[in-house]
Amino acid sequence: MTKPDIILVANSPGELSALVEPMVKILSTKNYRIILVLTPCQYASGKEVEYASKIPGISEIISAEKWQKWVFLNQKPRGIKFSPKGVVLFLGGDLAYAVILAKKLKYPACAYLNERIAWRNFFKKFFVRDQAAYDKFSKAASPRKLKLVGDLMVDSVAHQKKWEPEEKVITFMPGSRQWEINYMTPFYQEVLALIKKEEKEAKFQIVSSPFIPAKPLEGAKIIDFEKVHNSEIVITIPGTNTARLAARGIPMIMVFPLNHPEVIPLEGLAELVGRVPFVGKAFKRWLAKNINKKTRFFALPNQKAQKEIVPEIRGEVDPFSVALKVLSLLKEKEKRKRMSLELTQAMGKPGAAKKIVEELDELLSSPA
Structure with missing residues (x-):
């Protein structure tokens, strides 16, 4: 008997790892x-x-290029014979891509939501990470379609060491x-030099991503994320x-310098305007200033807790202010301990993936 297909839709580095x-x-x-279907991003x-390709368990990968050929030129990915039965699970990108894919394959679709909800009548289930998200989306979708499962990002680090400073x-x-x-x-290099001046015994590390080294x-040792504990x-x-980091209880300071917002890519039409000579740079500065002003928190644990657990240094930022904050927090052991506890409490416990799979099991076992 042919195995049912689970089609995962995602695109960016964070979505793949987390x-x-x-x-x-x-x-x-x-x-x-x-x-796995990688959509344009x-x-x-x-x-x-x-x-x-290094994630054990994935049988086939459809790249963004192949996906676009499938959608726009009707060139189905070679070598893949899709099962008569399956389900599409959206994990990130544009919800419309999951809708197109599910229609092409005649599969039901579910979505793990973060920021917004759409295509409410099309998706069978919407999985949400916390009560705040559930309350937010319940205004737009039927409660029978919503399922509170927890945060997959917590699952992604469940096997990694907690904070051992x-x-x-x-x-x-x-x-x-x-x-x-x-x-x-270069910004971090300046911060490091300033900290080193005041704290001679400090030891430094920089995390290298598996995507771009x-x-x-x-003065800093290169490590991977798993060793950051x-x-x-x-x-x-x-x-x-x-x-x-929060799920592992690791204290942090979030830095979001908007000194040169023109280097930050935007979505869709905004990015096209941002590339217009002379006008584009001013547009990106205006947009960055407004987004920064309107956004209460950027750090995800702060968003979940609806309060500042992680200090956020944002906007026009200089290395001195960051170094000063690091040196201050370095002296406050008890404050870092409290932060560690609050971070893990804000993120919740692992188990989201298991709950989602249980829902998919039920969907695939039910009559068409």
């Missing part, structure tokens, strides 16, 4: 074939296919995309990293 991996880990224990690193170890996380690394590395930081403090940019 959402796809924990889902595949549980799905691969079942009698399913797992196919302006935030992609270019290394997504290579990274995904070594004295005066400070770690920098520059991101997983080339523009982030190019932008943050970190640039060397003078030995840090007294981590300095990171916004994104998935803040949630994954």
